[in-house]
Amino acid sequence: MPQSTHKKVLPILDKVLSAILSKGEAGGAQRSALIVFTMRILSAALAYIMQVILARWMGASEYGVFIVVWTLVIILSVFSGLGFSVSLLRFIPEYIEKKQYGLLNGLLFSVRFLVLISSTTIAAFGVSIAWLFSDFISNIYILPIYLIAICLPMHTYTGMLEGIARANDWQLKAMAPDFIGRPLLVLVFMLIALLLGFPPTAVTACIVTIAAVWTVTFFQVIMTEVSLHKVRHPAPRKLEIKSWLLVSIPMLAVDGFFQLITSSDVILIGLWLPPDQVGIYFAASRTLALMHFVYYAVRAASAPRMARLYHAGDMDGLRDFVGSAAKMTFWPTLFMGVFVMVVGPFLLALFGEGFTEGTPILYILVMGVLARAAVGPVDALLTLSGHQNSCAKIYASVFVVNLLLNTALIPTFGLYGAALATTLAIFFEAFILYRSAYKHLGLHTFILPKKRREIAGNEAG
Numbered sequence: 001m002p003q004s005t006h007k008k009v010l011p012i013l014d015k016v017l018s019a020i021l022s023k024g025e026a027g028g029a030q031r032s033a034l035i036v037f038t039m040r041i042l043s044a045a046l047a048y049i050m051q052v053i054l055a056r057w058m059g060a061s062e063y064g065v066f067i068v069v070w071t072l073v074i075i076l077s078v079f080s081g082l083g084f085s086v087s088l089l090r091f092i093p094e095y096i097e098k099k100q101y102g103l104l105n106g107l108l109f110s111v112r113f114l115v116l117i118s119s120t121t122i123a124a125f126g127v128s129i130a131w132l133f134s135d136f137i138s139n140i141y142i143l144p145i146y147l148i149a150i151c152l153p154m155h156t157y158t159g160m161l162e163g164i165a166r167a168n169d170w171q172l173k174a175m176a177p178d179f180i181g182r183p184l185l186v187l188v189f190m191l192i193a194l195l196l197g198f199p200p201t202a203v204t205a206c207i208v209t210i211a212a213v214w215t216v217t218f219f220q221v222i223m224t225e226v227s228l229h230k231v232r233h234p235a236p237r238k239l240e241i242k243s244w245l246l247v248s249i250p251m252l253a254v255d256g257f258f259q260l261i262t263s264s265d266v267i268l269i270g271l272w273l274p275p276d277q278v279g280i281y282f283a284a285s286r287t288l289a290l291m292h293f294v295y296y297a298v299r300a301a302s303a304p305r306m307a308r309l310y311h312a313g314d315m316d317g318l319r320d321f322v323g324s325a326a327k328m329t330f331w332p333t334l335f336m337g338v339f340v341m342v343v344g345p346f347l348l349a350l351f352g353e354g355f356t357e358g359t360p361i362l363y364i365l366v367m368g369v370l371a372r373a374a375v376g377p378v379d380a381l382l383t384l385s386g387h388q389n390s391c392a393k394i395y396a397s398v399f400v401v402n403l404l405l406n407t408a409l410i411p412t413f414g415l416y417g418a419a420l421a422t423t424l425a426i427f428f429e430a431f432i433l434y435r436s437a438y439k440h441l442g443l444h445t446f447i448l449p450k451k452r453r454e455i456a457g458n459e460a461g
Helices: 003-021 024-080 084-097 101-132 139-167 171-195 202-231 241-272 275-287 289-311 315-349 355-373 378-384 388-413 415-441 452-460
Strands: none
Touching: 024 101, 024 139, 024 171, 024 202, 024 241, 024 275, 024 289, 084 101, 084 139, 084 241, 084 289, 084 378, 101 139, 101 241, 139 171, 139 202, 139 289, 171 202, 171 289, 241 275, 241 378, 241 388, 241 415, 275 289, 275 315, 275 355, 275 415, 289 315, 289 355, 289 378, 315 355, 355 415, 378 388, 378 415, 388 415
16 A cells, blocks of 8 residues: 555544544444444345345335335334334433432333334224225235234334333344344245245235244344343332323324335325336335435434433533534435445346336435435434424424425326425425524534634624
């Protein structure tokens, strides 16, 4: 390597190593973010490989049917989790910080039953709705919907267990089961099913997904219980179910509307366009996983620390931390965005014939991901600082905008309309989230620094 290159690379490596090895909240967040980032890379690669193989085995049409029903499970699992997958990130660090072990034990005991009851009820209700309105639903979706509903309770339970692990900063235990184990098992079980002579259809994919989700949940339950046993503090359980729900439900609205914003376009495309178009659009949006996992990695690593800083009243520390989180989110996302735009056509070609039609869709969607990354994990900041109601209203308004834009643009412009609608909605989301954080917390979360005149005005005030 030339000496000039050494001089450029070594300072960068020194900065990276010093950041990872540094003490304090920022150093801990960067180490945790690195773990999550690495897991996201592995999981994104594995999930992408899974989607490519499934698309090639099943063809665009059957693949599109499976994507629609699995997207329904993802959306419903958020709502059936009652918001606990997020609120646990607030409650558990708070109870540990204040040594309220009775409340901690009561929360960990109660949340399991609440999530199971809710998810099972919603699954049964969803199947009933599909049966009642079967005359208005395409026949190709009916049986896959019935089958995939079996996944809902366990997939929701897995999300709750992930929340417990993330709240305790067990990032590997939080992410490995669902992000690594599930897609790997889906591939293995699907291969076994095909070797046994089952047809490569959406129905077969639903059956193997049921087996994969239930297997992952079984092992994750054991792993979580063993980890909790090592850190559990003996104290009589204290239940405050009403108080927990009052905090969790607005968080549910935040997480639920966020999921609707990111997934409803797939469902709406399924309403107006053939299943093969759903497959093409999903392949393009799935290719963006390389960008998305930066945001989610920083969000997952930052949430517990933002909660601790806020509850400790350390607003200066929180301000510095939020600025670092925005930088850790945007610049890697921008780098990944350039990379995705260069290799996108090749990656889409891997899915099979016709999938390269999604290349322009990919380019449009990249802009939306960059807009979201430019304000960092501001939604988690608002939620964990007690402004979950404001955040819920924001996401509700963004969902309405997204729904209206998709409804107006998809019938006329097809997949291009869906991509444009989603991107415009995310720009709107990023803007009002930033404004809300600045209004309620006085925190500047945008990647670019504030103007000097504005800073001077704030200091003078």
